[in-house]
Amino acid sequence: MRLSQLVLQNFRSYHEADLALQPGPNVLLGYNGVGKTNIAEAIGYLSSLSSHRVPHDPPLIRHGASQAILRAQAHRGSQEAYLEVEINPGRANRARINRGAPVRSTEILGILRSVLFAPEDLELIKGSPSVRRRLFDTLAVQMRPALGALRQEYEKVLRQRNALLKSIRHEGFTPTHESTLEVWDQQLATTGARLLKTRLEMLAALRPHVAEAYHELSESVRTARMSYLSSLTGHDEDAEHAQTDPAESSPLESAAAEELAEQLLAALRAARKKERERGITLVGPHRDDVHFSLDATPVKGYASHGETWSFALALRLATYRVMLDDDPAAGAEPILILDDVFAELDARRRRRLAQLATGAEQLIVTAAVDDDVPEQLLANAYRVESADQLSSVVPLSGSESTTGPSDD
Ligand SMILES: Nc1ncnc2c1ncn2[C@@H]1O[C@H](COP(=O)(O)OP(=O)(O)OP(=O)(O)O)[C@@H](O)[C@H]1O
Ligand SMILES: [Mg+2]
Numbered sequence: 001m002r003l004s005q006l007v008l009q010n011f012r013s014y015h016e017a018d019l020a021l022q023p024g025p026n027v028l029l030g031y032n033g034v035g036k037t038n039i040a041e042a043i044g045y046l047s048s049l050s051s052h053r054v055p056h057d058p059p060l061i062r063h064g065a066s067q068a069i070l071r072a073q074a075h076r077g078s079q080e081a082y083l084e085v086e087i088n089p090g091r092a093n094r095a096r097i098n099r100g101a102p103v104r105s106t107e108i109l110g111i112l113r114s115v116l117f118a119p120e121d122l123e124l125i126k127g128s129p130s131v132r133r134r135l136f137d138t139l140a141v142q143m144r145p146a147l148g149a150l151r152q153e154y155e156k157v158l159r160q161r162n163a164l165l166k167s168i169r170h171e172g173f174t175p176t177h178e179s180t181l182e183v184w185d186q187q188l189a190t191t192g193a194r195l196l197k198t199r200l201e202m203l204a205a206l207r208p209h210v211a212e213a214y215h216e217l218s219e220s221v222r223t224a225r226m227s228y229l230s231s232l233t234g235h236d237e238d239a240e241h242a243q244t245d246p247a248e249s250s251p252l253e254s255a256a257a258e259e260l261a262e263q264l265l266a267a268l269r270a271a272r273k274k275e276r277e278r279g280i281t282l283v284g285p286h287r288d289d290v291h292f293s294l295d296a297t298p299v300k301g302y303a304s305h306g307e308t309w310s311f312a313l314a315l316r317l318a319t320y321r322v323m324l325d326d327d328p329a330a331g332a333e334p335i336l337i338l339d340d341v342f343a344e345l346d347a348r349r350r351r352r353l354a355q356l357a358t359g360a361e362q363l364i365v366t367a368a369v370d371d372d373v374p375e376q377l378l379a380n381a382y383r384v385e386s387a388d389q390l391s392s393v394v395p396l397s398g399s400e401s402t403t404g405p406s407d408d
Contacts, residue, residue, distance in 0.1 A: 001113055001335055002362035003043065005073040010065035011087075012038035013391040020395075025363045025377040028393070029370055030384030035391030036366035039384070040116060040339040042070050043364060046083055047112040047335075048138045049093070049105055049148060052120060055130060057087050074112045077331030083108050106152065110145030113327075113334035115320045117341045117353070121312040125299050129237050129289035133199075136290065139206075139319050140198045142334075143326055147198055154191040154285070161188055161281050169279040185268050192284045193261035196230070199285060200253045203228055205325070207248075209318035214294075217317075217349055218310040222294040228252065231287035232260070232267050246291050306346075313349060317356065336360035343372040350374070 003021050008014040013035040028036045041051050041060070051060060061068040068087040073080065084096040085105055093105035123131045141148045161184040168177050207226055214224035227246040229235035252260065267283040268275075275282050292299040292311060299311050323334045336357060342350055342365075354374050357363050367373045370381070381396040 001331065001333060002075050003072045003112075003335065004075060005071075006039070006042065007069075007071040008039070008042050009069040009071075010062040011042055011060060011068040011070060012062060013386065013389070014038065015062065015390045017391065017393050019382070019393050021362065021364075022380045023362055025357070025365060025380055027370070027373055027378055027381040028364070028366045028384050029373075029381055029396070030368070031386075032368055034384045034386040035393075036368075036384050037118070037339050038391065039393070040118070040337045040364060040366055043072075043112075043114055043335060043337055044116045045087075046070055046072055046074075046085060046108070047114040048141055049085070049109060050134065050138055050141075052116050052118055052138075055134065057093070058089050060087055061089060072112070075331075076111075077329065081111050083111060104149065106141075106145070106148035109141050109148040110143075113142050113323055113332075114337055115316055115323065115334050116337040116339060117313065117316045118337075118339040119341065119344060121316060122308060124312050124315055125292060125303070125308050132290045133285070133288065135315065135319075136199045136202045137195075139322065140202050143202070143323065144198055147195070150191055150194055154188070154195055157184060157187045157191060158281055158284065158286060160184060162279070165275055165281065166279040168276050173276065185265060188281065188284055189261045189264040189268065192264050193257045195285045196232070196252070196260055196264075196288070197255075197257045199288070200228060200250075202322070203290065204249070204253055205322045206315070206318045209321045210314050213314035213317040213321070214310055217313055217352055218307065220294065220307070220310075222297075224311055224314055225293045225295070227291045227293075229289040229291050231283045231285075232263050235287070235289060236282075237287055237289060309344070310349070313345075313353070317352075320356065331361065333359065333361050335362045335364065337364045339366045340368070342367060342374065 002023050006019045006021060008017045028039060030036050041053060044052055045060070069084065071084045073082055082098050085108060086094045094102040095105040095108045096102055097108060124135055137151065141151065164177065164180055164184060203226060210224050210226060225248050227248050228250050229246060230250065230252055232252065233250065264283065271282045294303060294307065299308060303311065320334060320336065338353065338357065341353065345353065357377065363377070365373055365377055370378060383394045383396050385392050385394060
């Protein structure tokens with residue numbers, strides 16, 4: 001998979017940028033803060049409708065602008081699609097495919113696949129459960145595009161159910177509240193169960209690849225393991241973590257969506273008293289987490305810096321491989337985005353990543369200095385510059401295309 005053109009309009013620090021991208025490596029060089037990661041983030045957003053840096057869209061829109069627009073010419077083998085997505089604050093995002101009529105933004109999911117490695121990946125291990133949920137959901141929406149709309153539906157139901165629980169807390173529980181809550185419970189259980197089912201499928205698909213990738217990246221004989229912590233089976237993200245070793249594969253993993261919905265409904269009923277006291281929904285995929293360990297030792301809070309990095313990289317590598325397994329056709333390999341990662345890695349991990357990079361049809365690399373980028377990737381480079389607080393991108397390779405004051 002690859003992009004031949006990427007246009008950013010009022011996205012992050014860009015007023016307007018139009019990049020012609022090449023197959024193979026594309027390296028974006030520039031000082032800290034000029035807007036390199038913003039480009040990586042834009043490509044990630046076109047494939048998953050979410051950012052790897054922020055959980056919500058508003059920071060993606062340039063300060064003072066009323067909306068951001070991303071456009072891209074995407075290629076999958078001989079198939080082509082022109083994608084446009086409009087990021088609107090406070091109202092629904094829209095998309096257009098091949099310059100057609102505006103549609104829901106989730107319609108573009110599944111067309112473009114990418115895997116992004118970034119320094120923020122350490123947060124996959126160290127950060128809050130929401131970062132881990134996002135990892136699984138970002139993979140899920142790229143592989144199962146229908147899930148994009150389902151996620152929005154779930155979030156809507158959750159917001160409404162939470163609003164109801166808040167008013168119950170303030171006004172007391174009336175019969176009307178009771179029947180409305182029943183309706184929201186049903187909807188939360190059906191949408192939540194489908195979301196949970198897909199997350200568990202992603203976990204099962206990633207598991208062997210994470211173990212394998214971890215072995216490749218580290219000298220360790222210990223095995224990288226993952227287990228799902230569900231609010232359905234008593235996981236409580238507000239409780240102090242008992243650092244026990246959860247069973248690697250949870251019985252939930254073999255349950256059908258209908259069974260999960262039943263269980264969710266039962267768990268909601270059991271949590272009702274607590275929920276009314278607190279005024280929030282305490283059960284559902286929005287309260288779940290994934291536990292990472294090396295053999296039986298948890299990674300979070302225990303692993304060394306190097307082990308933590310290897311685990312985070314193994315998760316991304318595994319994501320790439322799961323996508324390859326899912327669509328092994330030539331030309332379907334996800335776009336590989338390496339945002340500022342080479343500088344962070346030791347020789348072994350650099351080598352491993354460079355090896356992977358040679359297999360990708362298109363590679364986007366960002367770095368502050370070219371010394372950090374393996375020589376063989378530097379054939380096609382751009383300089384990212386910033387003027388008047390607006391970033392611009394100037395091709396460096398092919399002297400005829402170099403414009404503006406980019407000499408250094
Ligand atoms: N919504 C926004 N509107 C305007 N500017 C923004 C917006 N969001 C981020 N920026 C600016 O974009 C810049 C950061 O860009 P980016 O993260 O792409 O930098 P970078 O080139 O990757 O830097 P580094 O080498 O430090 O990683 C900052 O100057 C920030 O203020
Ligand atoms: Mg950056």
